[in-house]
Amino acid sequence: MLTAQKLPTSVNGVAVxxxxxxxxxxxxxxxxxxxxxxxxxxxxxxxxxxxxxxxFTGANQELSxxxxxxxxxxxxxxxxxxxxxxxxxxxxxxxxxxxxxxSMVYHASARGIHIEQxxxxxxxxxxxxxxxxxxxxxxxxYQGIRILFKISANVPDDQLREIVQLGTEHSPVFxxxxxxVPVSITAERL
Amino acid sequence: MLTAQKLPTSVNGVAVxxxxxxxxxxxxxxxxxxxxxxxxxxxxxxxxxxxxxxxFTGANQELSxxxxxxxxxxxxxxxxxxxxxxxxxxxxxxxxxxxxxxSMVYHASARGIHIEQxxxxxxxxxxxxxxxxxxxxxxxxYQGIRILFKISANVPDDQLREIVQLGTEHSPVFxxxxxxVPVSITAERL
Numbered sequence: 531m532l533t534a535q536k537l538p539t540s541v542n543g544v545a546v547x548x549x550x551x552x553x554x555x556x557x558x559x560x561x562x563x564x565x566x567x568x569x570x571x572x573x574x575x576x577x578x579x580x581x582x583x584x585x586f587t588g589a590n591q592e593l594s595x596x597x598x599x600x601x602x603x604x605x606x607x608x609x610x611x612x613x614x615x616x617x618x619x620x621x622x623x624x625x626x627x628x629x630x631x632x633s634m635v636y637h638a639s640a641r642g643i644h645i646e647q648x649x650x651x652x653x654x655x656x657x658x659x660x661x662x663x664x665x666x667x668x669x670x671x672y673q674g675i676r677i678l679f680k681i682s683a684n685v686p687d688d689q690l691r692e693i694v695q696l697g698t699e700h701s702p703v704f705x706x707x708x709x710x711v712p713v714s715i716t717a718e719r720l
Numbered sequence: 721m722l723t724a725q726k727l728p729t730s731v732n733g734v735a736v737x738x739x740x741x742x743x744x745x746x747x748x749x750x751x752x753x754x755x756x757x758x759x760x761x762x763x764x765x766x767x768x769x770x771x772x773x774x775x776f777t778g779a780n781q782e783l784s785x786x787x788x789x790x791x792x793x794x795x796x797x798x799x800x801x802x803x804x805x806x807x808x809x810x811x812x813x814x815x816x817x818x819x820x821x822x823s824m825v826y827h828a829s830a831r832g833i834h835i836e837q838x839x840x841x842x843x844x845x846x847x848x849x850x851x852x853x854x855x856x857x858x859x860x861x862y863q864g865i866r867i868l869f870k871i872s873a874n875v876p877d878d879q880l881r882e883i884v885q886l887g888t889e890h891s892p893v894f895x896x897x898x899x900x901v902p903v904s905i906t907a908e909r910l
Contacts, residue, residue: 543765545800563852565845568813568844569842571821573835575732576735577822583810583814589798593796595803601806606776606778610735616785617757618816618819618892618893621791622819622893623757624791627771628769632767651761652760653758656756656757657753658755661890663890664753670890672901675904682909694905702850703808704903705860705861706809706861708903711863711898713866714867718871
């Protein structure tokens with residue numbers, strides 16, 4: 531006897547029924563999948579500045595977060611700051627970690643894979659000979675980033691690697707950071 | 721009559737005397753300029769996870785921030801989150817904005833250029849056809865990022881552009897994001 535099969539509504543805290551719905555919607559209308567994310571930044575003094583994250587565009591609408599998020603940045607004392615907040619290259623690691631984790635969890639959820647725990651550590655190498663113009667052959671940016679993911683999920687060991695690959699294959703920040711992004715800049719007087 | 725010239729100790733809130741000292745130190749000993757930045761991330765549920773920013777390596781020492789910084793991430797409702805925090809691609813824009821601003825201010829300060837105000841806005845384009853696997857020719861990451869810098873400084877108009885270039889030429893996040901970074905990943909069972 532055939533019974534109607536009900537899709538699970540939530541896996542790993544992700545509303546997968548809505549994820550499937552969104553996929554169908556996106557097939558129907560291309561512009562609905564186009565998003566614009568934005569921030570505004572204000573310099574305070576020295577190494578300190580602050581971004582406000584308030585509005586974005588998505589699904590053909592101008593949207594807002596319920597309240598603007600304020601993100602501070604500073605540098606540690608050894609880099610001439612007051613150490614009141616994480617520094618920009620630490621924020622870059624957070625962007626990468628959070629994006630890989632969310633991408634992994636979303637795509638695992640869409641496949642019905644139950645994940646219990648995810649912890650990860652990220653470390654990047656920077657040689658200040660680049661930033662300080664002391665050696666033109668040393669790049670300014672990270673020379674490399676090492677990631678360790680620790681995952682608790684009800685899958686065999688070889689599928690742990692596949693779960694992580696769901697992250698690297700889909701994460702917007704991972705793609706942006708490993709493949710590069712074109713950036714255009716305008717400057718004007720305030 | 722010759723008088724001893726005293727270097728300014730602080731320009732734009734940056735202790736430039738220490739910046740010069742650091743440059744000299746870096747010439748003397750290569751390892752002192754090698755830094756490692758790191759974070760640890762923990763998944764909470766669905767789109768929510770959190771990074772802890774605590775220790776780093778620099779100038780041949782293991783160093784700590786005075787207290788660990790905790791950075792949350794979430795997604796807006798339209799992307800199946802609870803909208804409790806900025807999302808990963810917004811954090812990426814903050815990392816870029818804060819790094820360009822600090823790099824610009826540090827290098828302008830080292831040249832004795834006084835900056836009064838810096839404001840900037842950053843916007844990036846994401847097409848979710850990539851993330852949702854609906855079109856393999858659409859990239860997962862940002863297709864492009866547009867930046868507008870507004871600067872108040874006592875320089876002629878053509879030097880405004882040069883001040884911004886001090887940022888793009890030195891910023892570790894700008895270099896990382898425009899040129900790409902090699903990333904290595906290990907996965908293990910928690």
